[in-house]
Amino acid sequence: MKEHDSGIRTYIVVWGALVVLTVVTVAVSYVHLGMLNVVVALLVASVKASLVALFFMHLRYENRLVWGFALTPLFFLVLIVVGTLSDTLFR
Amino acid sequence: MRETTWNGEQPQNGRASRGYLEAKGFWAWAYTLDHKRIGVMYLYTTLFFFLAGGVFALLIRIKLMFPGQHLFTNQTYNVLFTMHGALMIFLFVIPAIPSGLGNFFIPLHIGARDVAFPRINLMSYWVFVAGIVVILFSLVRPMDTGWTFYTPYSARTAADVTTLSFGIFLIGMSSILTGLNFLVTIHKLRAPGMTWHRMPLFIWSMYATSIIQVLATPVVGITFLLLAMERVLGVGFFDPAKGGDPILFQHFFWFYSHPVVYVMILPAMGIISEIVPAFSRKPIFGYKAIAYSSLAIAVFGFFVWGHHMFVTGMSGTAAILFSLLTYSVAIPTAIKVFNWIATMYRGSITFESPMLYALTFIFLFVIGGLTGMYLGALGADIHVHDTYFIVAHFHYTMVGGTVMGLLAGLHYWFPKMTGRMLSEKMGRPAWLLIFIGFNVTFFTQFILGFEGMPRRYAEYPAQYQALNILSTVGSWILATGILIMFANFVRGLFRGALAPPNPWKALSLEWETGSPPPTENFEEIPTVADWPYGYAGRQT
Ligand code: HEM
Ligand SMILES: [Cu+2]
Numbered sequence: 001m002k003e004h005d006s007g008i009r010t011y012i013v014v015w016g017a018l019v020v021l022t023v024v025t026v027a028v029s030y031v032h033l034g035m036l037n038v039v040v041a042l043l044v045a046s047v048k049a050s051l052v053a054l055f056f057m058h059l060r061y062e063n064r065l066v067w068g069f070a071l072t073p074l075f076f077l078v079l080i081v082v083g084t085l086s087d088t089l090f091r
Numbered sequence: 092m093r094e095t096t097w098n099g100e101q102p103q104n105g106r107a108s109r110g111y112l113e114a115k116g117f118w119a120w121a122y123t124l125d126h127k128r129i130g131v132m133y134l135y136t137t138l139f140f141f142l143a144g145g146v147f148a149l150l151i152r153i154k155l156m157f158p159g160q161h162l163f164t165n166q167t168y169n170v171l172f173t174m175h176g177a178l179m180i181f182l183f184v185i186p187a188i189p190s191g192l193g194n195f196f197i198p199l200h201i202g203a204r205d206v207a208f209p210r211i212n213l214m215s216y217w218v219f220v221a222g223i224v225v226i227l228f229s230l231v232r233p234m235d236t237g238w239t240f241y242t243p244y245s246a247r248t249a250a251d252v253t254t255l256s257f258g259i260f261l262i263g264m265s266s267i268l269t270g271l272n273f274l275v276t277i278h279k280l281r282a283p284g285m286t287w288h289r290m291p292l293f294i295w296s297m298y299a300t301s302i303i304q305v306l307a308t309p310v311v312g313i314t315f316l317l318l319a320m321e322r323v324l325g326v327g328f329f330d331p332a333k334g335g336d337p338i339l340f341q342h343f344f345w346f347y348s349h350p351v352v353y354v355m356i357l358p359a360m361g362i363i364s365e366i367v368p369a370f371s372r373k374p375i376f377g378y379k380a381i382a383y384s385s386l387a388i389a390v391f392g393f394f395v396w397g398h399h400m401f402v403t404g405m406s407g408t409a410a411i412l413f414s415l416l417t418y419s420v421a422i423p424t425a426i427k428v429f430n431w432i433a434t435m436y437r438g439s440i441t442f443e444s445p446m447l448y449a450l451t452f453i454f455l456f457v458i459g460g461l462t463g464m465y466l467g468a469l470g471a472d473i474h475v476h477d478t479y480f481i482v483a484h485f486h487y488t489m490v491g492g493t494v495m496g497l498l499a500g501l502h503y504w505f506p507k508m509t510g511r512m513l514s515e516k517m518g519r520p521a522w523l524l525i526f527i528g529f530n531v532t533f534f535t536q537f538i539l540g541f542e543g544m545p546r547r548y549a550e551y552p553a554q555y556q557a558l559n560i561l562s563t564v565g566s567w568i569l570a571t572g573i574l575i576m577f578a579n580f581v582r583g584l585f586r587g588a589l590a591p592p593n594p595w596k597a598l599s600l601e602w603e604t605g606s607p608p609p610t611e612n613f614e615e616i617p618t619v620a621d622w623p624y625g626y627a628g629r630q631t
Contacts, residue, residue: 073306076393080342080346083342083346083394083396084339086397086406086408086409086412087397087405087406087409088336088406090406
């Protein structure tokens with residue numbers, strides 16, 4: 001593992017970003033965008049999850065093997081969504 | 092002929108080295124960080140539920156000897172088959188080989204002193220026990236939904252689905268911890284010189300198993316949480332009356348529960364890959380094909396869950412897709428079978444109990460797997476879905492496959508784990524009864540299912556009675572064989588001849604240390620220069 005040069009300041013900045021994004025999620029839920037509401041909510045959530053993984057869980061500083069393990073489940077997430085949609089979209 | 096070691100001398104004064112078994116007393120076990128002791132605790136626990144689940148099964152079979160209602164109510168019948176399925180699957184078939192034999196033998200196989208995280212290992216055992224306790228609490232209002240928890244019924248029944256699913260949630264957590272531990276162990280703790288392609292095939296299959304445990308188990312955990320939220324808070328995920336989709340539950344459930352059948356079968360396949368070359372005295376045929384087919388099974392296994400839902404209202408598009416994909420899993424499975432057979436070809440095979448069970452595995456699992464192909468075919472499945480054909484299929488795979496693999500492993504490694512030999516004189520008749528009993532019990536169910544007898548009903552039309560009686564008689568033969576086998580285990584534990592370090596003259600690392608192994612496994616960590624399958628005929 002490399003040096004965690006950034007220290008406490010990075011954590012505070014990331015935390016601030018997470019708080020702002022939470023506010024965005026709540027605010028957007030009051031605006032009616034139809035299907036887009038879901039899309040925006042999921043996008044914001046994904047960005048937040050990535051921030052947590054990259055900084056709080058130190059993924060940024062990890063080697064390729066750890067990245068491999070971290071990204072593999074995303075593939076299976078896509079799989080379960082696509083597989084289920086192949087049912088619900090065509091019923 | 093090979094030296095036969097089981098008729099060797101009895102322990103002289105009972106003062107042989109007890110290895111890792113030296114320390115005695117409750118706390119020496121309950122607080123242990125030794126992977127071998129944790130493995131043994133898992134084995135005792137899971138085998139206990141094997142016997143308990145077996146009692147339920149015998150009761151179910153006695154009930155089914157007569158077509159009408161007798162002996163107990165239909166509701167009791169529903170509870171019995173639910174508890175049989177849930178206990179057998181979650182507390183026995185899934186954990187027995189990975190958490191029991193895997194814990195004991197992965198570090199020994201790769202030349203390590205323990206798993207990567209011994210404390211997490213101990214924790215996984217106690218989380219498992221906590222899960223069992225919660226499951227026992229659910230028996231106050233016992234579950235009647237079948238082991239599959241299908242909604243909307245499971246969302247509405249008065250039975251205590253919430254408690255039972257929380258118990259299984261904990262069992263799943265323990266399973267994830269174990270899988271995680273094994274992945275890191277296999278990556279990080281291999282002895283110097285043990286490259287990936289020098290690993291025993293049991294390790295490859297446990298690696299693949301662990302991947303599934305870590306990736307699939309969280310899905311069922313979350314699904315049960317959603318079910319609990321629906322029951323407790325009234326959120327409408329699955330109940331159509333509340334705007335939910337009951338088939339969504341099946342998608343989530345089978346996204347876990349199909350891959351998990353490979354959590355059951357892959358470790359058993361690994362054991363077979365160890366035993367077949369050792370008892371044929373030939374190098375394993377197609378090492379890389381077997382190794383990579385384990386990974387392929389683990390990955391393909393995630394693509395086929397929809398084959399459980401052909402008849403439950405899924406879209407035709409999805410059904411065709413999943414039917415097609417289902418055929419892809421058969422390929423890596425067949426690769427393994429062909430390679431085992433090629434390994435035995437012209438080998439000098441001997442038939443001690445481990446090999447008898449290994450051969451039984453191959454024979455029965457081929458039947459189980461091929462009937463799986465019938466079920467993967469859309470048209471055929473519509474005819475036999477939810478009949479006894481399904482029951483027969485999954486007993487051929489889970490009992491004929493996983494349990495035979497477990498028994499092969501137990502007989503193979505018993506001398507290593509306990510320092511004592513089993514009796515072949517008891518082992519062979521026990522095997523014969525198990526083999527005959529199993530086939531009489533379950534082959535009849537293929538016929539019953541094909542003739543249209545539905546599963547999960549307490550009563551049935553009288554035309555099916557003859558075969559049902561035959562199946563019940565089979566279950567008694569099977570039970571007798573299992574009892575003799577356990578008697579052999581108990582006898583072996585106390586009175587078995589002392590085992591030499593390597594009774595089968597096998598080549599993997601666990602046989603290079605004492606029987607039983609010392610707490611630290613190896614006096615010196617071995618350096619590995621070759622694969623463990625360099626058998627060269629039979630030496631005398
Ligand atoms: C060659 C591989 C296999 C194929 C193609 C296959 C296919 C299938 C299909 C299509 C079904 C659903 C049938 C229906 O409900 O109408 C099924 C059920 C089942 N299979 Fe397999 N199978 C295979 C191997 C296995 C293995 C290895 C196991 C376990 C060790 C297993 C355990 C089960 C179980 C437990 C069920 C029934 C679940 C339930 O409804 O209660 N199968 N299989
Ligand atoms: Cu399946």
